[in-house]
Amino acid sequence: MKITSARVIVTCPGRNFVTLLIETDQGVTGIGDATLNGRELAVASYLSDHLIPCLIGRDPQRIEDIWQYLYRGAYWRRGPVTMTAIAAVDTALWDIKAKLAGMPLYQLLGGRSRDRVLVYGHANGADLEQTVEAVGRYIDLGYKAIRAQSGIPGIDKAYGVGRGELHYEPADARLPTETVWDTQKYLNFAPKLFEKLRDTYGFEHHLLHDVHHRLTPNEAAQLGKSLEPYRLFWIEDATPAENQEAFRHIRRHTTTPLAVGEVFNTIWDCKQLIEEQLIDYIRTTVVHAGGITHLRRIADLAALYQVRTGSHGATDLSPVCMGAALHFDTWVPNFGIQEYMRHTQETDAVFPHDYRFEDGHLICGETPGHGVTIDEDLAAKYPYDPACLPIARLEDGTLWNW
Numbered sequence: 240m241k242i243t244s245a246r247v248i249v250t251c252p253g254r255n256f257v258t259l260l261i262e263t264d265q266g267v268t269g270i271g272d273a274t275l276n277g278r279e280l281a282v283a284s285y286l287s288d289h290l291i292p293c294l295i296g297r298d299p300q301r302i303e304d305i306w307q308y309l310y311r312g313a314y315w316r317r318g319p320v321t322m323t324a325i326a327a328v329d330t331a332l333w334d335i336k337a338k339l340a341g342m343p344l345y346q347l348l349g350g351r352s353r354d355r356v357l358v359y360g361h362a363n364g365a366d367l368e369q370t371v372e373a374v375g376r377y378i379d380l381g382y383k384a385i386r387a388q389s390g391i392p393g394i395d396k397a398y399g400v401g402r403g404e405l406h407y408e409p410a411d412a413r414l415p416t417e418t419v420w421d422t423q424k425y426l427n428f429a430p431k432l433f434e435k436l437r438d439t440y441g442f443e444h445h446l447l448h449d450v451h452h453r454l455t456p457n458e459a460a461q462l463g464k465s466l467e468p469y470r471l472f473w474i475e476d477a478t479p480a481e482n483q484e485a486f487r488h489i490r491r492h493t494t495t496p497l498a499v500g501e502v503f504n505t506i507w508d509c510k511q512l513i514e515e516q517l518i519d520y521i522r523t524t525v526v527h528a529g530g531i532t533h534l535r536r537i538a539d540l541a542a543l544y545q546v547r548t549g550s551h552g553a554t555d556l557s558p559v560c561m562g563a564a565l566h567f568d569t570w571v572p573n574f575g576i577q578e579y580m581r582h583t584q585e586t587d588a589v590f591p592h593d594y595r596f597e598d599g600h601l602i603c604g605e606t607p608g609h610g611v612t613i614d615e616d617l618a619a620k621y622p623y624d625p626a627c628l629p630i631a632r633l634e635d636g637t638l639w640n641w
């Protein structure tokens with residue numbers, strides 16, 4: 240069996256997505272998500288200019304060998320662009336293999352570990368009251384787990400406060416929107432938000448919160464400690480995690496569960512965090528961490544240390560990634576939760592899929608493969624529209640973490 244051709248499809252149904260489509264001499268095709276928010280064209284070029292020429296003529300069934308070839312063969316290892324491109328190839332090849340086997344991808348991975356996948360949605364509001372109302376709406380939609388992000392008094396344009404209802408898209412301009420951050424205002428406010436949420440809705444639902452890399456380790460320890468009475472499911476990205484051992488300080492001072500990893504792209508980014516049990520959930524994804532092949536390795540390492548998966552699932556990860564992720568989530572034994580920020584109807588039309596939301600969970604389909612396709616004619620109607628993520632500065636102008 241041979242790969243005969245492959246192409247990159249860039250489309251923008253409300254936001255940019257990059258998709259790799261691989262064709263074979265047996266007429267079976269596969270697709271993979273290659274979207275890296277704000278750097279989409281870098282991955283598109285990496286695929287078109289560097290990876291696709293290497294794929295033509297190869298046997299698509301040799302998933303592991305192709306993964307090793309693309310990872311070791313680049314010489315320059317790791318990194319978000321490289322690993323997102325490899326992920327797209329890997330996901331497309333798993334899609335092809337499952338189609339050849341005539342089974343949904345989760346069966347090929349080892350079968351069901353669960354009947355449905357617990358997900359969390361993204362409730363947000365411009366202020367505490369609006370955020371409390373938004374959480375109530377997600378409860379009414381049937382969500383069992385809800386992330387709460389709020390505007391913060393005295394801070395304009397805080398991360399996580401969307402412009403829409405169910406959808407949150409932070410990439411908003413050709414050049415980075417500049418926002419201002421104030422940690423003390425945030426640390427004063429966050430406990431009040433979760434106190435109000437627990438007073439209003441009780442402890443029946445999981446509440447999550449994304450710190451989004453904005454604290455120092457000690458500030459993160461303070462936040463975790465202050466939120467303990469509200470028993471969050473997790474606080475995410477409490478501090479930038481390049482220095483994995485920074486999480487020892489946070490772990491030492493709080494029992495609030497910790498999640499990290501959406502910006503990670505290989506097992507090396509989280510090996511210490513997992514082996515020292517400094518986190519409770521690993522957030523790595525099919526699209527940014529080298530595909531199914533590498534994500535399985537991360538999950539298996541995590542399982543040895545009772546760390547569970549909690550994959551990222553924002554709107555900038557396409558339905559192709561969500562579809563593949565759901566098959567992964569259906570199989571992986573140490574599953575924790577899946578982020579599901581929903582996509583717009585325009586996006587869903589470009590990427591027809593067989594997964595569905597029901598009673599706070601997602602259920603993957605039984606279609607052979609990962610169950611997601613791309614309508615190329617419709618995709619062609621949405622040309623690439625440059626957009627990138629904001630940046631944050633402190634009041635004195637210091638460049639900070641957004």
Ligand SMILES: O=C(O)[C@@H](O)[C@@H](O)[C@H](O)[C@H](O)CO
Nearest residue numbers: 276409449501551552553555
């Ligand atoms: O946990 C999350 O969903 C966030 O961290 C994302 O909204 C993130 O900011 C975007 O995916 C960045 O493109």
Ligand SMILES: [Mg+2]
Nearest residue numbers: 449475476501
């Ligand atoms: Mg996040």
